[in-house]
Amino acid sequence: MKPIPNQRQYPRRTAFIIAEYTVKEGTHRDVVKNIGAGGLFVRTWNKIDVGQPIRLQFPLFDFENTIHVSGIVSRIDPMGFAVIFNEPINGLICEEGHFPEIVHEGDR
Numbered sequence: 001m002k003p004i005p006n007q008r009q010y011p012r013r014t015a016f017i018i019a020e021y022t023v024k025e026g027t028h029r030d031v032v033k034n035i036g037a038g039g040l041f042v043r044t045w046n047k048i049d050v051g052q053p054i055r056l057q058f059p060l061f062d063f064e065n066t067i068h069v070s071g072i073v074s075r076i077d078p079m080g081f082a083v084i085f086n087e088p089i090n091g092l093i094c095e096e097g098h099f100p101e102i103v104h105e106g107d108r
Helices: none
Strands: 012-023 026-036 039-043 053-059 066-077 080-085
Antiparallel strands (some): 012 026
């Protein structure tokens, strides 16, 4: 297994987005707590192993369009786990230090 970097390549912002994800432990739905072009953090009580592949889907820029991404679980802690995407989400790459608008479950 290749080493998982500890340094974020892109900044992240606070989020509140429900995501569905599939890992070897099964398919689950939990809340994305922060996100950036290169990864995210999911808050969950599920026990997820670090270093494994993951597939996620969630609304990002509007509720009608779902983003599908894959990556590696890079870190776990008692509150959830972090993911590094295999490919960055281009729409989240900050321009001039500002994040684009993303959806928020509180706006439904």
